[in-house]
Amino acid sequence: MQPAFLKERVDALAGRMTDVxxxxxxxxxxxxxxxEPFNLSxxxxxxxxxxxxxxxxxTGLGADAQGFKDAMHIAHDVTAKRVWNLxxxxxxxxTKRNRQFNExxxxxxxxxxxxxxxxxxxxxxxxxxxSILMDARDAETNEAMNEQQLRDEIMTLMVSGHDTTxxxxxxxxxxxxxxxxxxxxxxxxxxxxxxxxxxxxGDLKGLEYxxxxxxEVARLRPSIWxxxxxxxxxxxxxxxxxKAGTTVFISQYLxxxxxxxxxxxxxxxxxxxxxxxxxGRSKFAYIPFGAGPRVCLGSGFAIMEMxxxxxxxxxxxxxxxxxxxxxVFGNLLTLRPNEDILARAKPRLRH
Numbered sequence: 001m002q003p004a005f006l007k008e009r010v011d012a013l014a015g016r017m018t019d020v021x022x023x024x025x026x027x028x029x030x031x032x033x034x035x036e037p038f039n040l041s042x043x044x045x046x047x048x049x050x051x052x053x054x055x056x057x058x059t060g061l062g063a064d065a066q067g068f069k070d071a072m073h074i075a076h077d078v079t080a081k082r083v084w085n086l087x088x089x090x091x092x093x094x095t096k097r098n099r100q101f102n103e104x105x106x107x108x109x110x111x112x113x114x115x116x117x118x119x120x121x122x123x124x125x126x127x128x129x130x131s132i133l134m135d136a137r138d139a140e141t142n143e144a145m146n147e148q149q150l151r152d153e154i155m156t157l158m159v160s161g162h163d164t165t166x167x168x169x170x171x172x173x174x175x176x177x178x179x180x181x182x183x184x185x186x187x188x189x190x191x192x193x194x195x196x197x198x199x200x201x202g203d204l205k206g207l208e209y210x211x212x213x214x215x216e217v218a219r220l221r222p223s224i225w226x227x228x229x230x231x232x233x234x235x236x237x238x239x240x241x242x243k244a245g246t247t248v249f250i251s252q253y254l255x256x257x258x259x260x261x262x263x264x265x266x267x268x269x270x271x272x273x274x275x276x277x278x279x280g281r282s283k284f285a286y287i288p289f290g291a292g293p294r295v296c297l298g299s300g301f302a303i304m305e306m307x308x309x310x311x312x313x314x315x316x317x318x319x320x321x322x323x324x325x326x327x328v329f330g331n332l333l334t335l336r337p338n339e340d341i342l343a344r345a346k347p348r349l350r351h
Contacts, residue, residue: 001153004056004129005297010304011201013055017305018198020051021312028317031345037322040173040343041336044309045069045166051305052161057115057154058126064111071104076163078104080333112154116147129157164223165302167334169309170341171221172213176314177321177343179268183314186210190311199308207307212270214306218288220268225253225335227290252287253335261285320344 003009024047031038046069053059061068078101082091091098119130133153137144145153176183186209193199193206204211228247235242242248257265261281262272271277289296296302313319322344327337 001129001132001297004132005301007300010301013301014199014201014304014308016055017051018200018308018312020054021047021309022198024050025312025316028313028345032317032347035344035346037342037344039340040319040321041166041170041340042069044169044173045072045162047309048162048166048169048305049158051165052158053115055301056129056157056161057119058124058128058130059115059118061111067107068111071107072159072163074100074104075108076159076333083333108155108158109151112151112158113147115154116150130154161298161301163334165305167223167336168214168217168221168302169306170337172217172306172310173313173319173343174321174327174337174341175217175220175268176213176310177319182213182268182270186213186310187314190315194311194315199311201304204304204307207311209270210307210311211303212273213310214303215273215286215288216268216270219256219262219286220266221329221335222252222256222288223334224288224290225329226251255285255287258285314348316348318346318348320346 027043046065049065049068049072050060053061078097082088085091115130116134119126119134125131133145133150135144176186189207189209190199193203199207226249228249231242231244231246231248233244237248256262259265262285284291289299289302320343321341323339323342325339327339327341329335330338
């Protein structure tokens with residue numbers, strides 16, 4: 001899948017990405033008029049799903065949008081809990097939650113199968129990730145992916161391509177609403193760079209402060225807050241012997257908040273990522289997208305998406321958080337807020 005995420009191909013998706021965001025923000029216009037609070041967590045999830053589908057698979061959800069969100073929520077919640085189970089026995093019990101999970105997975109698989117079937121029936125061959133997957137051939141056997149492999153790859157990309165980004169965007173909107181001085185700096189930058197038009201791929205070079213804000217959000221609230229690796233050989237880490245075959249858990253969140261590495265680690269400070277502030281910092285001190293040969297393929301895509309979403313929202317709207325309690329993160333697969341973030345959109349007050 002690497003060819004689909006080369007910089008020039010990601011840059012070519014900028015126009016489609018901003019079109020999806022602009023269309024979605026028409027809902028925000030209605031909310032800004034009504035003044036009614038809305039579920040910000042669900043809203044950004046719906047947006048990032050649509051961006052993922054339109055840019056990667058040249059399609060949308062249409063009438064399936066609400067069902068997809070509901071199914072994804074159930075599947076994510078149950079899977080997050082199953083990760084920590086010592087056995088899989090409870091997964092086989094005919095409980096209500098297990099039935100809901102099986103129905104949710106079946107729904108998501110049907111959505112993926114529908115995307116594949118639609119493409120095969122169509123004479124249109126989009127230059128997107130789905131075409132790359134369908135055209136891919138094994139180097140040794142020259143075989144294409146079978147139906148299950150193709151569906152599983154699409155499912156993985158749909159989940160990882162939207163949930164992690166949605167989580168980051170939600171945290172960014174929350175943090176910027178709590179730090180107006182950083183929001184104002186970001187707005188001044190985006191106003192200057194974009195000059196009243198939709199952002200373009202080339203604008204990312206000028207959105208330096210916006211990117212630092214994204215980096216800082218990813219430091220404090222990395223969407224994927226841990227991952228596992230298996231030791232290939234015997235090793236020793238800080239005096240702890242590691243046998244070959246041992247599963248080692250690595251926590252980005254803990255690394256990103258080590259006081260030995262980060263000054264005042266809980267403080268929201270985008271300027272800690274200025275070049276002069278980053279000198280001498282280990283490249284493994286900041287790993288929101290992983291590291292090494294299995295680093296996230298879509299990191300460039302995600303950064304561009306988050307920068308565009310934040311720039312386009314805050315150019316036109318103020319965001320007031322209306323949640324009764326301060327959201328904290330829950331112990332799930334992604335570092336989501338433990339409760340949905342509620343908000344109210346208002347027309348931007350310019351200074």
